Amino acid sequence: MTEMTDTIDTARPPAPAPLPVEPPKGCPFDPPAEFGALRAEEPISRISLPDGSWAWLATRYADIRAILGDTRFSSDTTLHGYPLSGMTGGASTRNRGFIRMDPPEHTRLRRMVTREFMVKRVEALRPEIQRITDELCDVLERTEGRTADLVEALALPVPSLVISLLLGVPYDDHEIFQRLTGTLLSRTVTDTEREAARVELRDYLDRLVTAKEADPGDDILGRLITEQQRTGEISHDEVAAFAALLLVAGHETTANMIGLSALTLMRDPEAAEQLRRDPALIRGAVEELLRFHSIIRNGPRRVATVDVEIGGRLIRAGEGVVAAVPSGNRDESVFADADRLDVRRPNAQHHVAFGYGIHQCLGQALARVELQVVIATLLRRFPAMRPAVPVEEIPFRTDMAIYGCHALPVTW
Numbered sequence: 354m355t356e357m358t359d360t361i362d363t364a365r366p367p368a369p370a371p372l373p374v375e376p377p378k379g380c381p382f383d384p385p386a387e388f389g390a391l392r393a394e395e396p397i398s399r400i401s402l403p404d405g406s407w408a409w410l411a412t413r414y415a416d417i418r419a420i421l422g423d424t425r426f427s428s429d430t431t432l433h434g435y436p437l438s439g440m441t442g443g444a445s446t447r448n449r450g451f452i453r454m455d456p457p458e459h460t461r462l463r464r465m466v467t468r469e470f471m472v473k474r475v476e477a478l479r480p481e482i483q484r485i486t487d488e489l490c491d492v493l494e495r496t497e498g499r500t501a502d503l504v505e506a507l508a509l510p511v512p513s514l515v516i517s518l519l520l521g522v523p524y525d526d527h528e529i530f531q532r533l534t535g536t537l538l539s540r541t542v543t544d545t546e547r548e549a550a551r552v553e554l555r556d557y558l559d560r561l562v563t564a565k566e567a568d569p570g571d572d573i574l575g576r577l578i579t580e581q582q583r584t585g586e587i588s589h590d591e592v593a594a595f596a597a598l599l600l601v602a603g604h605e606t607t608a609n610m611i612g613l614s615a616l617t618l619m620r621d622p623e624a625a626e627q628l629r630r631d632p633a634l635i636r637g638a639v640e641e642l643l644r645f646h647s648i649i650r651n652g653p654r655r656v657a658t659v660d661v662e663i664g665g666r667l668i669r670a671g672e673g674v675v676a677a678v679p680s681g682n683r684d685e686s687v688f689a690d691a692d693r694l695d696v697r698r699p700n701a702q703h704h705v706a707f708g709y710g711i712h713q714c715l716g717q718a719l720a721r722v723e724l725q726v727v728i729a730t731l732l733r734r735f736p737a738m739r740p741a742v743p744v745e746e747i748p749f750r751t752d753m754a755i756y757g758c759h760a761l762p763v764t765w
């Protein structure tokens with residue numbers, strides 16, 4: 354019997370490695386080096402997961418779009434085989450938000466807020482976003498010693514103020530939800546700490562929604578309460594789940610893109626000069642920065658609901674898949690010289706940084722306007738801004754689901 358077990362053990366394929374997360378040494382802006390080799394040699398490979406199980410890892414652009422564009426792959430984190438990363442944002446199983454749901458539930462809920470994030474609606478916010486940015490830049494300009502942490506001074510407050518305003522969340526509470534989303538998205542906290550943060554965020558939002566039920570206000574949560582909750586379409590808990598999803602998705606992501614983009618342009622004076630000389634380039638440059646940085650480093654993730662063939666590989670029902678967006682966005686078969694930042698790249702907008710298919714980022718128009726406004730303003734108002742420490746001393750977020758810098762000390 355012992356002999357038999359030994360034989361089976363030896364014949365087992367080697368356990369796959371976990372999802373690569375470390376950038377190559379000295380290249381903090383690049384995705385893990387392993388992705389290049391995987392795209393060339395084993396575009397659909399296997400990785401191990403924190404719970405000891407395994408999932409498929411898709412690294413080519415075409416396969417990533419095929420998976421994310423195919424509703425036979427589910428986003429439901431409660432399904433058997435869903436590849437849990439150990440940090441699925443605010444996603445408790447009870448109230449997980451439509452990002453973790455499939456049609457028809459996903460379609461029904463997403464439709465309730467789609468118009469709030471449409472291009473026309475968001476474009477109308479541009480002057481307000483510019484005003485918020487200008488005010489923060491005024492404070493920055495007056496900072497004694499001409500040094501500051503750009504994350505704290507600008508990158509976090511702009512998206513945080515904007516999403517709080519849109520949702521109708523008191524901005525004074527931003528420290529609470531920033532601390533809580535930070536814990537939820539960290540790779541290094543314990544399960545107990547994450548669960549405690551989840552409960553605290555749920556209780557906070559529960560109280561917030563209760564307060565807004567009495568006095569809804571002219572904002573997204575207020576409209577959800579008057580138009581959907583009061584007509585019986587959704588419950589109190591579902592309004593709170595909307596708030597959790599939009600708060601978490603709406604500020605950490607854009608904040609990290611602002612920090613990384615500012616730093617890249619400080620280190621690439623030629624690109625910065627091109628943008629200063631021709632401000633019309635900013636839209637394309639933001640697409641290129643989104644492609645280049647691909648801040649969502651651990652997914653998106655799906656589980657196959659039936660057997661599906663992707664890139665010549667059979668993925669069986671119940672098997673999990675991780676779509677490596679940072680790898681797809683550096684796929685040379687789509688983006689020539691993909692590891693180079695080129696603010697004039699003609700097809701940068703084809704990136705998958707916002708995902709693809711029915712779950713493609715709801716807030717992308719808002720993220721784009723925030724990035725365009727903040728980056729253009731920084732370039733114009735602080736042409737001499739540079740990192741205040743050597744790049745090796747900048748704390749990059751290799752410990753988080755969303756890549757970026759924890760802090761960015763700058764001087765000007």
Ligand code: HEM
Nearest residue numbers: 451452602603606607610653706707708712714715716720
């Ligand atoms: C640079 C900033 C951002 C990036 C890179 C980003 C990225 C993404 C990605 C990759 C997805 C797809 C997830 C999946 O397929 O499972 C997604 C979904 C989503 N994003 Fe964003 N996002 C950003 C900003 C925002 C903002 C500002 C909001 C505003 C509220 C937002 C709200 C959402 C929501 C609600 C979903 C779920 C959509 C659905 O499931 O139908 N995101 N985002």
